[in-house]
Amino acid sequence: MSTDRRTFLKLSAMAAASAAAARATGSQAAGISAAGISEDQARRTGDGVAWNKAPCRFCGTGCHVQVGTRGGKVVAIAGDQQAEVNKGLLCVKGYHVGLALYGEDRLRTPMLRNGGELVPISWEEAIGVIADRIELDPAGFAIYGSGQWTIPEGYANLKFMKGGLSNNHIDPNARLCMASAVTGFLATYGVDEPAGCYDDLDAADVVILWGNNPAEMHPVLFSRLIDRRSRGEEITLIDIGTRRTRSTAHAQHYLEFKPHSDLAIANGIAHLLLKNGTWDRDFVARNCAFRRDDEKGTLNGEAMSFEDYVAALESYTPAEVERISGVPAEKIRLLADLFGDRSLRITSLWCMGANQHTRGTAINSLIHGVHLLSGHFGRPGDAPTSLTGQPSACGTVREVGTLAHTLPGGRVVTNDKHRQYTEEQWRLPAGRINPKPGHHTVAMFEAWSKPKKEGGDIHTIWVQVTNPGQTLPNRNLLLEPGVKDPDKFLICSDVYPTATTAIADLVLPSAMWVEKNGMYGNSERRTQQWFKQVEPPGQARDDVWQLIAVARELYDRGHAGMKDKDGRFLFHMADAQGREVPVWRWERYYDINVDRALFEEYRPFSRLKHKDLAPYDVYAQARGLRWPVVEQPDGTWRETRFRFAAFDDPYVAKGREIEFYHSTTDDGRAQIWFRPYGDPPEMPDTDFPFWLCTGRVLEHWHSGTMTRRIPQLREAMPQAYVEMNRADAKRLGIQNGEQVRVESRRGAVEVPVWLGGRGEPPPGSVFVPFFDERTPINLVTLHLFDPFSKQPDYKKCAVKISRLPPSPPPQRPTPQRQGA
Amino acid sequence: MPVLSAVLTMSPDPRTRAELLRTLALDPRLSLGDPVEDRLPLVLESASREEDRQLWDQVAHSPGVVHCELAYADFSDLHLHPIS
Ligand code: SF4
Numbered sequence: 063m064s065t066d067r068r069t070f071l072k073l074s075a076m077a078a079a080s081a082a083a084a085r086a087t088g089s090q091a092a093g094i095s096a097a098g099i100s101e102d103q104a105r106r107t108g109d110g111v112a113w114n115k116a117p118c119r120f121c122g123t124g125c126h127v128q129v130g131t132r133g134g135k136v137v138a139i140a141g142d143q144q145a146e147v148n149k150g151l152l153c154v155k156g157y158h159v160g161l162a163l164y165g166e167d168r169l170r171t172p173m174l175r176n177g178g179e180l181v182p183i184s185w186e187e188a189i190g191v192i193a194d195r196i197e198l199d200p201a202g203f204a205i206y207g208s209g210q211w212t213i214p215e216g217y218a219n220l221k222f223m224k225g226g227l228s229n230n231h232i233d234p235n236a237r238l239c240m241a242s243a244v245t246g247f248l249a250t251y252g253v254d255e256p257a258g259c260y261d262d263l264d265a266a267d268v269v270i271l272w273g274n275n276p277a278e279m280h281p282v283l284f285s286r287l288i289d290r291r292s293r294g295e296e297i298t299l300i301d302i303g304t305r306r307t308r309s310t311a312h313a314q315h316y317l318e319f320k321p322h323s324d325l326a327i328a329n330g331i332a333h334l335l336l337k338n339g340t341w342d343r344d345f346v347a348r349n350c351a352f353r354r355d356d357e358k359g360t361l362n363g364e365a366m367s368f369e370d371y372v373a374a375l376e377s378y379t380p381a382e383v384e385r386i387s388g389v390p391a392e393k394i395r396l397l398a399d400l401f402g403d404r405s406l407r408i409t410s411l412w413c414m415g416a417n418q419h420t421r422g423t424a425i426n427s428l429i430h431g432v433h434l435l436s437g438h439f440g441r442p443g444d445a446p447t448s449l450t451g452q453p454s455a456c457g458t459v460r461e462v463g464t465l466a467h468t469l470p471g472g473r474v475v476t477n478d479k480h481r482q483y484t485e486e487q488w489r490l491p492a493g494r495i496n497p498k499p500g501h502h503t504v505a506m507f508e509a510w511s512k513p514k515k516e517g518g519d520i521h522t523i524w525v526q527v528t529n530p531g532q533t534l535p536n537r538n539l540l541l542e543p544g545v546k547d548p549d550k551f552l553i554c555s556d557v558y559p560t561a562t563t564a565i566a567d568l569v570l571p572s573a574m575w576v577e578k579n580g581m582y583g584n585s586e587r588r589t590q591q592w593f594k595q596v597e598p599p600g601q602a603r604d605d606v607w608q609l610i611a612v613a614r615e616l617y618d619r620g621h622a623g624m625k626d627k628d629g630r631f632l633f634h635m636a637d638a639q640g641r642e643v644p645v646w647r648w649e650r651y652y653d654i655n656v657d658r659a660l661f662e663e664y665r666p667f668s669r670l671k672h673k674d675l676a677p678y679d680v681y682a683q684a685r686g687l688r689w690p691v692v693e694q695p696d697g698t699w700r701e702t703r704f705r706f707a708a709f710d711d712p713y714v715a716k717g718r719e720i721e722f723y724h725s726t727t728d729d730g731r732a733q734i735w736f737r738p739y740g741d742p743p744e745m746p747d748t749d750f751p752f753w754l755c756t757g758r759v760l761e762h763w764h765s766g767t768m769t770r771r772i773p774q775l776r777e778a779m780p781q782a783y784v785e786m787n788r789a790d791a792k793r794l795g796i797q798n799g800e801q802v803r804v805e806s807r808r809g810a811v812e813v814p815v816w817l818g819g820r821g822e823p824p825p826g827s828v829f830v831p832f833f834d835e836r837t838p839i840n841l842v843t844l845h846l847f848d849p850f851s852k853q854p855d856y857k858k859c860a861v862k863i864s865r866l867p868p869s870p871p872p873q874r875p876t877p878q879r880q881g882a
Numbered sequence: 883m884p885v886l887s888a889v890l891t892m893s894p895d896p897r898t899r900a901e902l903l904r905t906l907a908l909d910p911r912l913s914l915g916d917p918v919e920d921r922l923p924l925v926l927e928s929a930s931r932e933e934d935r936q937l938w939d940q941v942a943h944s945p946g947v948v949h950c951e952l953a954y955a956d957f958s959d960l961h962l963h964p965i966s
Contacts, residue, residue, distance in 0.1 A: 068885070071956050072913060072925050075887035078954035079923030080915045083889045087919045111958075130956070137958035141951075151889055151951040154938070161957060281951075285891070288949045292891050292920045774935040 070109055078140045082150030085143055086289060115142055115685065116592035117582050118152065119159045119575045120763045122209075122450030123280045124584025125152055126685045127159060129576055131595050136160040136576065145685040147260060147588070153281035155763060158772045159575070163596070165771030167559055169571035170600025180569055185601065185611070185648070191568055193615040195522040195551055196227070200623070204231035204506050204520050208527035209239065209452030209459050212580035213589070214660035215605050216458035218633070219526070220470065222613055223500075225488045226623040226632050230475055230500030231520060233466045235528040236452060236459040237503040238535075241851035242417040243448040244460055246426020249353075249361050249850075250434075251732050253472065253671050253724035254460050257705040258409070258445025259586040259688055263287060265443030266409040268298045268400050272429055273324060273415020273857070277308040278760040278820075280413075280449055280585075288312060300397070302327065302389075303415070304755060304857075305785070305829055306822035315396065318824055321753050321858040323387035325421055326739040328428035330383030330394045331401055333375040335435055340402025342437025346734070349720050350434050353733040361423070361850050362726050366736065374736040386739055401436040407443025408433070413451060414757065418856040422848040424737035431734040440707040440720045450585045451764065457583015457590075461673060461689075462664065466506075467499035471667030475499055487666065489626040502852040504845055507534055510552075511544035524553040526605055527572070531561030532765040532835050535854045536808050536845035541565070555605055558767050561835045572605050573598035579657040581681065587673075587688040587705075591681035594652075606660070607651050614646035635659050671724060672713045742858055743846050746826065750806060750860035752790075753827035756839050757857075759820065766833035782834035783816040786863070787825045791817055796865060803864045804830060809841030812866065828863065832856075884934040885956045888941065890922040891949040902946030911937060923953070 111130040118125045126145030130138030139160045141150040148156075172188035173180035183191075196203045205219055211234065223232040247254045263269065263286045276284040291297050291312075301313035302324065310316050319327060335341040352371040356364040366374070380391030400406060410433065416425045430446050438444040450456055463470050473480035481495040501509055501520065507530065512518030534540045544550040545565045554566035557574045577598040581591045598604075610633045617624035617631050624632045635645050637654055644650050658678045668675045674690040676699040681687065687701040692712050694700050704710040706720055714721040715730075722732045746753055761779040762769040769775045784804055786796065796802060798817040803810050813830060823829050830839045844859040892899045899920075906912050906924065911933075915923035926941065928934040942950035 068927075071885040072927065075885050075925045075954045075956070076913060076915050076923060079887035079889050079925065080918070082951075082953040083915070083918040083921035083923045086889065087921055130958075132958065138954070138956040140954040150953055152953070153951060157886065157952040157955045160955070285949050285951055289891055289920070292894050292948050294894060773931055777932070777935060778939075 067109070078150065081143050082141055085149040086151065087293070111138060113140075114593065114595050116576050116595070117453060117584070117590040117686070118156045119162065119453065119768070120155050121280060122452055122455060122585040123147065123283050124453060124582065124586070124588055124590060124686065125156055125282050126590070127152060127156060129160065129595055134596055136163060136596060142685060147584070147686070148282045151282055151285065154760065155769065155775070156282070158769065158775055161772050162768040163574065163577065165558055167771070168599045168602065169557060169559065169563070169569065170602060171571060172601065173569045175567045185603070188568060188570060189611045189615050192524065192553060192612045193619060195553070196612075196616060197619070197621070199521060200227045201229055202519055202521040203227065203229060204501065204510070204523045206503070206506060206523050206525045206528065206530060207232065207234040207464055209234055209236035209450065209455030210527045211454060211458045211464065211605070212582060212657070213454065213457050213462055213664070214581060214657040215527070216454075216462040216464040217470065217660050217664045218606050218609050220462060220464050221488060221632065222609055224469065224475065224495050225484070225490055226613060228494055228496045228623060230466055230496050230498065231506060232464060232500060233503045233506055234459045234464050235503070235530065235533060236455040237465065237853060238418070238533060238856070239414060239451050240417050240448065240455050241465075241853040242419060242422025242426050242848050245361060245423040245848070245851040246430060246448070249363070249423060249427050249726070249733060249735065250430040251706070251722050251724060252726040255456060255587055256445065256447045256585070257440070257707070258447050259703050260286070261703055262409045262443050262445045262447060264290065265407055266297065267406045267443065268300065268408045270300045270302065270408065270410045271309055271313070272302050272410055272412040272425075273304065274411050274413045274449070275303070275307040275309045275757075276411060276449070277312065279451065279758055281760065283449075284309065298400070304753075304827065305824065308760075308820065315393065317389045317393050319387040319389050321755070321827070322419070322421070322742040323739060324416065324425050325428060325737060326378065326383045326386040327389060327394065327397070328425065328432055329375055329378040329739065330380060331398045331432050332435055333378040334380065334395060334398030335402055336372055336375060338398065338402055340398070341435045342404065345437035345439070346435060349722065349731055350734050351727055351729075351731045352736065354736045359849060363735070365727070371734070371736050374738070401432060401438060404437055407441060408438045409443060410446045411449055413449040415857060417448070417853060420743055420846055420848055420855045421737070421740070422853050423850040424735075427735040428737055430732070434732055434734050440704065442704065448585075451758070453584065454582035456585060456587065457581065461583055461668065466502050469495070470664055471669070471673065472671035473667070489628065489630070491627045494623070504540065504847055504852060504854060507540040507544070510550055511540055511542070511547075513547060514549055521549060522551040522553065524555070525562055525566070526555045529556070529560045529562045529765040529767055531565055532838055533832065533840060535840050535843040535856060537838065537840050538809050539845060555608055556767070557602070558771060560765065560767050561838065570608055571600060571602035572608070573602050577602070578604040579655060581657060581661060584686070588686035589675060589681060589689060590686035591678065593682070603648060604651065606656055607645070607648060611646045742855070744844055744859050746860045750862045751826070752861050752863055754804065754806065754842065754859050754861040755823070755827065755829045755857050756832050756843060757829065759831045759833060762831070762833035764833065765835065770833070782813050782831050782837045782839065783819065784813045784863070785816050785819055785821050785823050785829040787823050787827070788817050789825050791815060794863065794865065796863070801866050803866060804828065804839070804842060804861050805864065806842040806844075806859055806861045808844070811837045811839055811841060813837050828861065884931065884959075885925065885927055886934070886938070886952060887923065887925045887954040888938075889951050889953050890924065890941070890947050892917070892920050892922055893946045893948055894920065898946040902944055905944060906941070912941070
């Protein structure tokens with residue numbers, strides 16, 4: 063590298079860091095470009111790097127990066143100075159987002175399994191194979207997608223399945239990570255997604271983490287709190303968890319609870335608010351009603367009187383909650399005192415801990431309930447806010463509606479009017495959309511893994527942008543039988559070989575991130591857009607193209623579902639002159655902006671639930687906008703930071719401070735739920751005496767498909783491990799680093815023990831991360847799920863830990879598909 | 883030869899902060915910018931990916947560093963796998 067260039071890079075790097083430091087502290091940073099580089103410097107050196115915006119590919123925080131490209135490659139990454147979310151900063155994964163494109167084993171060609179081996183085939187053959195599988199029995203075909211699907215990808219898949227095949231067997235991996243948050247919001251407010259936003263973290267006096275570890279999982283978000291505190295602001299951080307984590311290290315109070323007993327803690331807070339008379343009478347009288355489960359087990363339950371609510375909570379005294387949860391009574395009183403103080407601003411954060419829970423809907427609604435009962439709602443800093451793990455779990459799964467029972471914009475297949483509206487928007491003949499919900503994730507894979515003659519009605523699943531081979535719970539039940547059944551077929555579109563491509567019959571190479579156009583929606587209702595900046599490798603192609611090519615193949619074969627009521631192709635797209643563009647041909651795919659066309663088609667759906675979206679071109683100029691985004695008289699578009707609050711939300715009726723305008727009771731009220739604590743379905747016993755919790759680590763993103771290809775991240779966290787408490791290890795004679803067997807009633811893995819590592823589980827419990835495909839902990843986990851959200855519980859099941867003989871047997875290999 | 887820049891959030895304790903600045907200034911691979919309140923911009927230069935990782939860890943775990951975030955990374959000199 064020449065001295066000039068190196069000097070330039072150093073100058074650029076320093077400019078970016080100085081600007082970010084200034085931005086983060088609210089100081090001025092003059093003369094800095096979007097990438098943090100002084101435009102003078104860039105001109106002087108003629109560096110030749112082109113900079114463009116994109117959201118980070120990884121977590122649901124939704125940081126914006128500036129992507130530097132030169133010679134057709136991504137060569138640099140900078141935090142985006144113009145982005146409100148991250149103010150020019152990125153976590154260690156954000157830096158590596160550019161390198162994630164360049165693992166040497168990127169998939170580059172379609173491959174079909176033949177005699178047990180994956181053999182390269184052409185795209186034409188691959189598209190033909192998928193069409194054949196659909197034609198075999200369209201009702202037995204399923205799509206398993208992702209919270210990493212872009213908004214247009216999710217929308218196109220939904221339209222293809224529900225509008226084209228009249229088949230509702232489409233569900234995303236987000237079912238496994240945030241479905242209980244959705245049902246919690248729906249049951250409480252009648253509409254999904256948080257009312258608050260990240261700005262709450264800048265205003266809160268108290269932040270409560272409910273089974274959440276943002277220091278590792280949402281690090282840039284967490285840094286807002288750390289930064290405020292290091293500037294001398296007083297913020298009380300309370301960590302309610304089942305193991306000590308990096309977030310605990312920053313908390314003033316750590317409340318360690320027995321797994322599953324978070325329900326008792328929430329009920330204990332409500333009990334004390336009522337007993338102490340510190341609940342917010344006025345807020346509740348104007349804005350809330352009370353609710354409990356009904357006998358039919360419906361999501362909306364039944365109304366209950368305030369008196370019944372008080373009586374139901376009677377037994378949740380601090381002493382009783384201590385008995386159930388193990389949290390000392392004085393800590394329950396501390397929480398109740400904080401919630402009872404209206405001069406404070408309190409923000410609750412949660413993610414997988416509350417969601418991956420067989421009572422996930424219940425604990426989600428109880429957290430909302432504590433905020434509503436205490437009136438800690440609707441002011442900046444007063445908010446119950448769930449976070450998402452994936453970059454577009456909100457934008458794609460929850461808003462577009464790629465779940466088995468949903469239609470775009472918060473509609474459901476069971477509602478006649480919703481189906482009718484959707485059919486009209488899609489120009490379909492009346493009655494095309496099937497009114498019966500499809501299989502949710504666990505049911506979909508159960509149906510795939512069960513022989514047809516035993517009722518296994520799914521013969522083919524097309525997996526896109528996700529890795530169920532590693533992330534489904536209880537893999538021995540949900541995957542292995544299907545892998546061995548010759549009638550079953552698995553298609554997988556991905557960017558790298560994974561535990562899923564290893565068992566797939568057809569593997570399709572996909573473009574990723576800035577190799578294609580895209581849109582995401584992050585955890586704070588922020589819709590983000592980016593343009594393609596580099597070419598994908600080899601024959602890798604956009605996921606939307608793959609889908610449209612299959613749809614067109616079916617259309618050409620005469621499949622009626624691929625035509626609208628006028629006989630036009632389901633994905634008819636035209637140029638500015640109105641001429642049809644054959645976007646199903648790869649060489650013509652980028653003749654128009656297909657993302658733009660799909661997004662503009664989807665946009666009107668967003669208004670029913672007041673989640674209004676702006677035109678595509680507005681997002682192209684912005685660093686994301688939080689919906690509802692409403693056009694102003696001067697033609698500009700205004701985003702909304704605080705929903706349901708009159709001072710910011712344009713949809714609150716005049717004269718009201720707060721209005722829950724999608725109330726399930728049609729009276730503008732939110733529901734405060736009573737939901738009792740009950741034991742979890744599996745608990746430690748003499749045979750399996752430990753609780754197992756699974757989760758993520760800072761360095762690796764979910765199943766590690768991308769981050770394990772990046773040497774620095776791989777070296778920093780090379781393999782999975784089991785965290786144990788030192789006292790348990792000592793009692794069992796286990797040394798730090800020793801290989802042990804973690805075994806449940808469903809399966810086992812062998813991993814080394816890490817004592818005093820990242821986290822510190824209490825006696826009687828262990829933690830294993832799921833990023834390492836060589837030691838798939840989901841052979842061990844439980845597939846039981848929440849009755850409303852159908853989200854499985856990855857956070858607790860019973861296991862035993864055994865020492866291995868001196869020469870341990872070889873690791874169980876990832877199963878390979880036999881034959882084709 | 884990766885070049886990255888980071889923003890460190892420094893401890894509010896003046897003595898710890900002064901000691902941190904003194905220690906970081908001794909490492910020739912680091913260039914320190916002007917602190918903005920509790921935030922310190924700095925550039926990390928290393929000879930290889932391995933050193934880059936090790937240097938990042940060393941900086942992030944230095945006494946007095948409360949938090950460490952990335953602002954810029956250039957990896958144009960790394961061997962990236964061909965795109966076709
Ligand atoms: S916090 Fe999440 S979105 Fe932000 S840089 Fe890190 S991984 Fe990317």
